[in-house]
Amino acid sequence: xxxxxxxxxxxxxxxxxxxxxxxxxxxxxxLILLSGIVCIVLIFLFSFSFLASLYIDRMxxxxxxxxxxxxxxxxxxxxxxxxxxxxxxxxxxxxVIIKNDxxxxxxxxxxxxxxxxxxxxxxxxxxxxxxxxxGIIEKNLTEQxxxxxxxxxxxxxxxxxxxxxxxKQVGIIALCLITGxxxxxxxxxxxxxxxxxxxxxxxxxxxxxxxxSRMLVKIYGTNNGGKNFIKRLKDNEKTPxxxxxxxxxxxxxxxxxxxxxx
Amino acid sequence: MLDLIxxxxxxxxxxxxxxxxxxxxxxxxxxxxxxxxxxPIISFGAKKWTTNKKIKKIELVxxxxxxxxxxxKNFVASLKNFFGGRLTPFESIMDRARREAILRMxxxxxxxxxxxxxxxxxxxxxxxxxxxxIPQCAIIAYGTAITYEKEQ
Numbered sequence: 001x002x003x004x005x006x007x008x009x010x011x012x013x014x015x016x017x018x019x020x021x022x023x024x025x026x027x028x029x030x031l032i033l034l035s036g037i038v039c040i041v042l043i044f045l046f047s048f049s050f051l052a053s054l055y056i057d058r059m060x061x062x063x064x065x066x067x068x069x070x071x072x073x074x075x076x077x078x079x080x081x082x083x084x085x086x087x088x089x090x091x092x093x094x095x096v097i098i099k100n101d102x103x104x105x106x107x108x109x110x111x112x113x114x115x116x117x118x119x120x121x122x123x124x125x126x127x128x129x130x131x132x133x134x135g136i137i138e139k140n141l142t143e144q145x146x147x148x149x150x151x152x153x154x155x156x157x158x159x160x161x162x163x164x165x166x167x168k169q170v171g172i173i174a175l176c177l178i179t180g181x182x183x184x185x186x187x188x189x190x191x192x193x194x195x196x197x198x199x200x201x202x203x204x205x206x207x208x209x210x211x212x213s214r215m216l217v218k219i220y221g222t223n224n225g226g227k228n229f230i231k232r233l234k235d236n237e238k239t240p241x242x243x244x245x246x247x248x249x250x251x252x253x254x255x256x257x258x259x260x261x262x
Numbered sequence: 263m264l265d266l267i268x269x270x271x272x273x274x275x276x277x278x279x280x281x282x283x284x285x286x287x288x289x290x291x292x293x294x295x296x297x298x299x300x301x302p303i304i305s306f307g308a309k310k311w312t313t314n315k316k317i318k319k320i321e322l323v324x325x326x327x328x329x330x331x332x333x334x335k336n337f338v339a340s341l342k343n344f345f346g347g348r349l350t351p352f353e354s355i356m357d358r359a360r361r362e363a364i365l366r367m368x369x370x371x372x373x374x375x376x377x378x379x380x381x382x383x384x385x386x387x388x389x390x391x392x393x394x395x396i397p398q399c400a401i402i403a404y405g406t407a408i409t410y411e412k413e414q
Contacts, residue, residue: 024348026335026351030334033338034341183340184337185341187269188266194266195266
């Protein structure tokens with residue numbers, strides 16, 4: 001009987017060392033695979049956007065204007081008459097800024113529109129139209145603060161950020177098309193591209209802030225208008241700072257420190 | 263970015279649960295294999311089987327199992343599909359399925375002395391032409407169970 005039990009024990013020992021099961025660790029396998037994909041995607045995106053930036057920075061003005069005309073948004077926005085005085089003030093500030101930067105001269109007309117929206121925001125469309133929300137206008141910003149916001153948006157245009165963003169999105173779409181056969185592969189590629197896109201966008205925002213700050217110094221001799229504006233928004237900010245990693249903009253705190261260092 | 267974080271969390275979660283369930287299944291298979299080591303014996307061999315013993319009962323027995331990978335395994339396999347190579351996540355699944363099907367067949371014929379001419383078949387249940395389809399496979403083990411007359 002004792003001998004019989006040994007037989008079962010021996011079998012248990014043999015089974016421990018099962019040659020039919022693969023000994024590869026799936027987790028390790030996945031990490032190697034994932035790091036390979038991340039490297040390929042990042043190399044593709046970096047080289048694509050590097051080459052695109054190289055071309056965009058040297059692009060002739062005529063080509064730039066042709067591309068921009070494809071993205072016109074002018075007909076979609078109607079400004080309320082009650083903001084006509086503000087529009088006049090903004091147009092005056094715009095002329096002053098354009099006078100101080102050759103990169104902005106003889107390009108778009110930079111039409112200024114005010115969109116009825118409670119959010120505090122301003123943006124520039126690819127065709128050079130500048131849109132302020134009614135939320136930011138009703139904040140009663142000082143002239144220097146308004147000039148900072150306007151110069152920030154014009155900074156994006158001067159750096160040709162709109163064209164660089166379009167080229168980046170073309171790169172992401174191309175990658176998604178290549179990997180479209182596998183939905184899982186596509187979700188990883190999208191995730192990596194989006195993360196890289198956000199980080200690139202935050203970099204562009206910082207450069208636009210620095211441009212606006214330099215412009216204020218040129219016009220008023222100080223960048224206090226920019227610092228005051230950002231401080232105002234920083235003090236009202238309730239979301240934690242780490243949320244900026246999910247955003248296209250750096251945190252207000254970071255932007256304030258950037259201007260202070262100037 | 264948020265989508266990527268959700269995806270990573272989902273992968274970590276399913277890797278954890280999948281590994282735990284797989285380990286538990288292998289342990290369970292081992293215990294059942296040891297319990298059935300003496301009876302019924304299985305033979306994958308000769309098509310023409312002969313014996314001198316008196317036979318009481320002959321019948322067809324089958325054990326089936328339908329198996330699919332967890333989210334993590336399917337995810338890794340889908341990535342590997344893109345680049346090619348061994349689909350290691352499915353190797354352990356196939357082993358589990360094969361052993362489970364044989365065990366189910368043997369458990370059905372516990373009374374039998376031997377199961378001869380055992381064969382294992384597999385059927386893909388997923389849609390090969392639909393990339394969204396979940397990979398799943400049916401494994402069927404079948405054979406002829408033979409029970410001897412009890413010796414006086």
